[in-house]
Amino acid sequence: xxxxxxxxxxxxxxxxxxxxxxxxxxxxxxxxxxxxxxxxxxxxxxxxxxxxxxxxxxxxxxxxxxxxxxxxxxxxxxxxxxxxxxxxxxxxxxxxxxxxxxxxxxxxxxxxxxxxxxxxxxxxxxxxxxxxxxxxxxxxxxxxxxxxxxxxxxxxxxxxxxxxxxxxxxxxxxxxxxxxxxxxxxxxxxxxxxxxxxxxxxxxxxxxxxxxxxxxxxxxxxxxxxxxxxxxxxxxxxxxxxxxxxxxxxxxxxxxxxxxxxxxxxxxxxxxxxxxxxxxxxxxxxxxxxxxxxxxxxxxxxxxxxxxxxxxxxxxxxxxxxxxxxxxxxxxxxxxxxxxxxxxxxxxxxxxxxxxxxxxxxxxxxxxxxxxxxxxxxxxxxxxxxxxxxxxxxxxxxxxxxxxxxxxxxxxxxxxxxxxxx
Amino acid sequence: xxxxxxxxxxxxxxxxxxxxxxxxxxxxxxxxxxxxxxxxxxxxxxxxxxxxxxxxxxxxxxxxxxxxxxxxxxxxxxxxxxxxxxxxxxxxxxxxxxxxxxxxxxxxxxxxxxxxxxxxxxxxxxxxxxxxxxxxxxxxxxxxxxxxxxxxxxxxxxxxxxxxxxxxxxxxxxxxxxxxxxxxxxxxxxxxxxxxxxxxxxxxxxxxxxxxxxxxxxxxxxxxxxxxxxxxxxxxxxxxxxxxxxxxxxxxxxxxxxxxxxxxxxxxxxxxxxxxxxxxxxxxxxxxxxxxxxxxxxxxxxxxxxxxxxxxxxxxxxxxxxxxxxxxxxxxxxxxxxxxxxxxxxxxxxxxxxxxxxxxxxxxxxxxxxxxxxxxxxxxxxxxxxxxxxxxxxxxxxxxxxxxxxxxxxxxxxxxxxxxxx
Numbered sequence: 070x071x072x073x074x075x076x077x078x079x080x081x082x083x084x085x086x087x088x089x090x091x092x093x094x095x096x097x098x099x100x101x102x103x104x105x106x107x108x109x110x111x112x113x114x115x116x117x118x119x120x121x122x123x124x125x126x127x128x129x130x131x132x133x134x135x136x137x138x139x140x141x142x143x144x145x146x147x148x149x150x151x152x153x154x155x156x157x158x159x160x161x162x163x164x165x166x167x168x169x170x171x172x173x174x175x176x177x178x179x180x181x182x183x184x185x186x187x188x189x190x191x192x193x194x195x196x197x198x199x200x201x202x203x204x205x206x207x208x209x210x211x212x213x214x215x216x217x218x219x220x221x222x223x224x225x226x227x228x229x230x231x232x233x234x235x236x237x238x239x240x241x242x243x244x245x246x247x248x249x250x251x252x253x254x255x256x257x258x259x260x261x262x263x264x265x266x267x268x269x270x271x272x273x274x275x276x277x278x279x280x281x282x283x284x285x286x287x288x289x290x291x292x293x294x295x296x297x298x299x300x301x302x303x304x305x306x307x308x309x310x311x312x313x314x315x316x317x318x319x320x321x322x323x324x325x326x327x328x329x330x331x332x333x334x335x336x337x338x339x340x341x342x343x344x345x346x347x348x349x350x351x352x353x354x355x356x357x358x359x360x361x362x363x364x365x366x367x368x369x370x371x372x373x374x375x376x377x378x379x380x381x382x383x384x385x386x387x388x389x390x391x392x393x394x395x396x397x398x399x400x401x402x403x404x405x406x407x408x409x410x411x412x413x414x415x416x417x418x419x420x421x422x423x424x425x426x427x428x429x430x431x432x433x434x435x436x437x438x439x440x441x442x443x444x445x446x447x448x449x450x451x452x453x454x455x456x457x458x459x460x461x462x463x464x465x466x467x468x469x470x471x472x473x474x475x476x477x478x479x480x481x482x483x484x485x486x487x488x489x490x491x
Numbered sequence: 492x493x494x495x496x497x498x499x500x501x502x503x504x505x506x507x508x509x510x511x512x513x514x515x516x517x518x519x520x521x522x523x524x525x526x527x528x529x530x531x532x533x534x535x536x537x538x539x540x541x542x543x544x545x546x547x548x549x550x551x552x553x554x555x556x557x558x559x560x561x562x563x564x565x566x567x568x569x570x571x572x573x574x575x576x577x578x579x580x581x582x583x584x585x586x587x588x589x590x591x592x593x594x595x596x597x598x599x600x601x602x603x604x605x606x607x608x609x610x611x612x613x614x615x616x617x618x619x620x621x622x623x624x625x626x627x628x629x630x631x632x633x634x635x636x637x638x639x640x641x642x643x644x645x646x647x648x649x650x651x652x653x654x655x656x657x658x659x660x661x662x663x664x665x666x667x668x669x670x671x672x673x674x675x676x677x678x679x680x681x682x683x684x685x686x687x688x689x690x691x692x693x694x695x696x697x698x699x700x701x702x703x704x705x706x707x708x709x710x711x712x713x714x715x716x717x718x719x720x721x722x723x724x725x726x727x728x729x730x731x732x733x734x735x736x737x738x739x740x741x742x743x744x745x746x747x748x749x750x751x752x753x754x755x756x757x758x759x760x761x762x763x764x765x766x767x768x769x770x771x772x773x774x775x776x777x778x779x780x781x782x783x784x785x786x787x788x789x790x791x792x793x794x795x796x797x798x799x800x801x802x803x804x805x806x807x808x809x810x811x812x813x814x815x816x817x818x819x820x821x822x823x824x825x826x827x828x829x830x831x832x833x834x835x836x837x838x839x840x841x842x843x844x845x846x847x848x849x850x851x852x853x854x855x856x857x858x859x860x861x862x863x864x865x866x867x868x869x870x871x872x873x874x875x876x877x878x879x880x881x882x883x884x885x886x887x888x889x890x891x892x893x894x895x896x897x898x899x900x901x902x903x904x905x906x907x908x909x910x911x912x913x
Contacts, residue, residue, distance in 0.1 A: 072609040072669075075764035090562065111560060118555045126552045133540045136547075138533060138747045140512065172594040172750070172773055179771050187494040209771050247494075325560045326776030328594070342497035349601050349631055351594055353775035354748030 078208055085110065085200065085440060092438040097463060107467035108456075110438035112256070112406045114290070114323035115459040116380040120373055121323060124366075128359055135358040142347040143170025143331075147357040150364040151331060155316065158288050159299040159333075169332040169343040170357065174286050174317035176350035177330035178205035178250075181282050181313050184342040185247040186212035192282070193217060193235050193249045195227035197409075197445035197452075199256045199284070206250060206282075215239055215246065218448035224400055225258045225409065227251075229269030236277040248313075249274045250282040253300060254291060257445045257454040259405030261295040267305045271312060280311040289321035289374045292382035293403015301333070310335055318360060320406070321374065327356050381406070381458060388457035388464050395472040399455075406458035409442075413451025415475045424450040435474040437467045500630055507532065507622065507866060514860040519885060529889035530878075532860035534678070534828045536712070536745035537881040538802040542795055543745060546788075550781055557780040564769040565592025565753075569779040572786040573753060577738065580710050581721040581755075591754040591765040592779065596708050596739035598772040599752035600627035600672075603704050603735050606764040607669040608634035614704070615639060615657050615671045617649030619831075619867035619874075621678045621706065628672060628704075637661055637668065640870035646822055647680045647831065649673075651691030658699040670735075671696045672704040675722060676713060679867045679876040681827030683717040689727045693734060702733040711743035711796045714804035715825015723755070732757055740782060742828070743796065749778050803828070803880060810879035810886050817894040828880035831864075835873025837897045846872040857896040859889045 071079075089111045097105035143151075148165035156163045171177050182192065188211025194202060196216035207214050217235040219227040232249055239246045249270060254261050274281045283300040291297040298305060299314065306312045313334045319325035329352050334340050364370060388408055392399050398411040416423040421443045428441040442452035455471075457464050493501075511533045519527035565573075570587035578585045593599050604614065610633030616624060618638035629636050639657040641649040654671055661668045671692060676683050696703045705722040713719040720727060721736065728734045735756040741747035751774050756762050786792060810830055814821050820833040838845040843865045850863040864874035877893075879886050 071606050071760050071764045072612075074609060075606040075767070079764045079767040081767070086563075089560065113559060115555075115559075118558075121558070122552070122555070125558075130544070130548045133537075133544070136540075136543070136746050136748045137535060137537075138511065141508075172775070175773075176771050184493050184497040187496060190494075204770065209768070324558050326558050328773045328775045338493050342493045342501045345497070345501040345503070346631070348626065349598055350772040351597075351750045353594070353750050353778040355778045355781065356775040359777065 081204055081208055085444060088432060088438045107437045107463055109467045110440045112456050113325055114320060114406060116384060117323045117377050120376060124369060129362055131355060131358060135354055139354050141351040142344040144354060144357050147361040150361045154364045159301040161301050161303055167333055167335060167340055169340060169347050170352050171330050171347045171350045172352045173328040174315050174319060174330035175205045177315045177332040179209050180343050180346040181332055182206040182210035182212045183346055184339055185280055186210055191215050191239060191244050191246045193232060193246055195219060195251050197225060197257055197442060197447040199252050200444040216446050220448045226260060229273045232270055233273045246279050248280040248282050252284040254287045254404035256405055257407060258400050258409045259402035259407060261291055261293060261297055261403045264298045264304050267300050271306050280313060282313050284315045286317050286320045287405050288316060290381055291404040292378045295403050328352060329356060329360060384457045384461060387461050388468060391465060391468040407454045407456045410453050410455050411451055412453050416451050419450055421450045431471055431474055435470040437470050503626055503630055507862060510854060510860045528858045528860060529885055530860045531889045532862045534878050535747055536742060536828060538806060539745045539799050542798060546791060551784055553777060553780060557776055561776050563773040564766040566776060566779050569783040572783045576786045581723040583723050583725055589755055589757060589762055591762060591769050592774050593752050593769045593772045594774045595750040596737050596741060596752035597627045599737045599754040601631050602765050602768040603754055604628040604632035604634045605768055606761055607702055608632055613637050613661060613666050613668045615654060615668055617641060617673050619647060619679055619864060619869040621674050622866035638868045642870045648682060651695045654692055655695045668701050670702040670704050674706040676709045676826035678827055679829060680822050680831045681824035681829060683713055683715060683719055683825045686720040686726050689722050693728050702735060704735050706737045708739050708742045709827050710738060712803055713826040714800045714807060717825050751778060751782060806879045806883060809883050810890060813887060813890040829876045829878045832875050832877050833873055834875050838873050841872055843872045853893055853896055857892040859892050
């Protein structure tokens with residue numbers, strides 16, 4: 070027997086992880102395993118390894134200090150480099166003392182939710198939202214998420230007035246809301262939010278006396294015409310008193326395994342409490358040393374991020390072109406690693422059960438992992454997130470297989486892939 | 492305003508950390524800063540850097556896979572190497588599927604406490620105990636610790652019958668106890684527990700229907716005549732059904748910054764729940780890759796651990812000799828990085844307030860950081876933990892300063908060190 074909370078948390082384990090590891094265990098290879106799985110479900114930036122590999126190998130030897138106890142919310146030297154880098158990202162002066170480094174953005178979200186909310190208190194989230202928020206923000210903290218849905222009619226864009234109404238309704242129902250949380254740029258729909266929209270959200274939250282948690286993990290993965298503006302930018306938050314931001318190396322630097330998440334808060338009481346929680350999820354000093362030196366190389370960083378954005382624009386355009394050619398609608402976006410595509414026309418019924426069945430069919434028979442919109446609290450069934458930030462030929466093969474599956478090439482696919490797990 | 496639980500946790504922040512960073516900010520150096528602080532408060536193994544440095548530099552370049560998403564409870568390859576290594580340590584076959592890797596032993600303790608206990612449930616701990624257990628086991632999990640004191644009369648050795656009585660008393664008082672937790676080898680008193688004592692503890696716990704959590708982080712830092720026997724050894728736990736062990740690289744490998752903690756449980760339900768908690772405290776895949784390759788080099792590991800034990804024996808003997816010469820009593824031990832010394836004769840009164848004042852005097856005036864027994868729930872005032880696993884001349888200078896301070900060289904010390912923080 071385990072504790073009640075452990076039972077509850079273990080039951081929540083996301084299906085996303087199972088599908089990821091199933092796909093990764095027998096991956097597609099054009100020659101060696103042409104019938105293998107294609108993983109377009111996981112938002113990884115696999116376009117930049119050739120840039121990273123030489124830079125990561127050309128590292129300074131570790132010093133004794135790099136291996137010893139450091140402050141558990143990040144070494145001073147690493148937080149200084151981060152502050153300098155994020156000052157550029159956020160267009161506001163970042164004090165290293167207001168940064169808390171933990172072992173991944175998930176941990177950073179868990180920390181800020183635990184600091185702001187006692188169990189049972191709520192966080193308002195525009196939906197569709199990054200599905201792992203259910204666990205990251207609520208799984209351990211005990212907070213509850215209140216989704217504010219936006220559908221295809223508005224291009225999946227929530228407005229500040231939607232949030233305003235949700236906050237008012239929650240108060241009327243006696244729910245204590247502590248924060249509004251959103252991803253900026255968006256995920257699963259990679260919108261780059263206009264400064265006016267962000268300003269309105271910050272203003273509405275302030276009016277209701279709740280904080281804003283903004284997950285800016287895709288801040289440097291913006292490739293469209295609309296430039297990224299941080300929620301911390303004085304243009305958005307003139308006072309910036311209650312906006313807390315999360316960032317990390319998983320997406321923009323293509324290093325999801327390194328587990329470096331950063332929480333910024335302007336509030337000293339929040340920082341002090343976050344440092345106490347960071348004690349339970351500290352980052353490796355080895356990895357901090359590596360990334361400290363990486364960030365110090367400003368020229369390399371600027372070139373790397375520019376080249377990553379260029380490649381993301383290409384992979385997005387290529388995948389978008391294939392979907393368009395196949396007659397699959399999607400939402401045009403300017404950031405992130407994925408397309409939000411409408412497979413509603415191929416559902417057996419306009420239900421989430423049918424959406425799930427279609428997703429399972431694509432995984433089982435076409436051997437392509439893509440995530441159904443229900444995972445992202447998509448307000449209407451039929452939408453899927455298709456990641457494109459990996460080898461272009463593989464993405465093309467994946468989309469071709471999906472199209473084959475949708476248009477009836479199912480029996481052929483089943484034959485073709487039946488031996489993959491043998 | 493932050494949440495109630497964040498307020499409570501932040502208020503618990505241990506004084507140990509403040510003293511550590513104060514001492515580390517202005518460290519002693521025989522020539523460059525002879526009036527600097529000497530940190531004998533932090534249990535770090537600083538005797539082995541010359542062995543580690545060449546081995547850590549001579550690493551394989553990272554592969555793309557080393558940087559990508561891996562299972563959040565540790566990569567399969569790392570857990571396989573760990574299982575092989577720990578099979579030797581524990582003298583029982585270790586299944587990699589029963590290992591959960593998280594970002595440090597603190598996280599591992601937090602995870603197992605959270606898995607076994609709901610808030611308000613209790614863990615029985617022999618005292619004195621590793622002071623950070625208060626936070627590691629109870630701070631986030633909400634479990635409460637029930638200390639079972641053992642004093643100088645028994646050489647600070649708790650017996651299984653003491654634990655038996657504590658469990659019975661707790662039940663009578665209506666407290667739900669979920670586990671007995673102990674460090675083996677001990678900390679702050681570095682006893683190597685005899686197999687019979689461990690067997691009795693496991694038997695008593697089993698009889699009361701509670702689990703055993705054993706922190707074996709010093710398993711390879713044993714230098715005395717009594718060999719280490721794990722709680723998982725079939726000699727101790729023939730069934731091994733409810734003994735959960737924690738280990739890590741901080742102590743035995745002298746790599747406390749790397750934040751690699753390992754939890755082993757024989758129970759599949761505990762493993763599944765622990766994996767769910769590991770999601771919030773994953774270890775860096777970079778560091779996992781480095782240590783995977785390190786462990787694979789069995790010959791190097793065996794030589795390194797043997798040499799570390801040899802050096803620990805020497806530093807223990809040297810520090811013990813200095814204390815003996817100064818007439819300071821201590822408990823003879825065979826493991827760990829510290830001496831448990833009796834400064835009771837120098838207290839102004841037989842109280843913990845006087846103990847605290849003496850510790851502050853030693854820190855402020857002699858500029859030596861050692862931890863008072865109260866931090867370890869020492870059952871009687873006057874005992875201090877003095878770490879010795881660092882440069883021998885520095886330990887000697889530290890003990891000399893302590894002795895000077897105790898024997899009245901106080902005014903001199905104050906003059907000598909007054910400018911250190913200027």
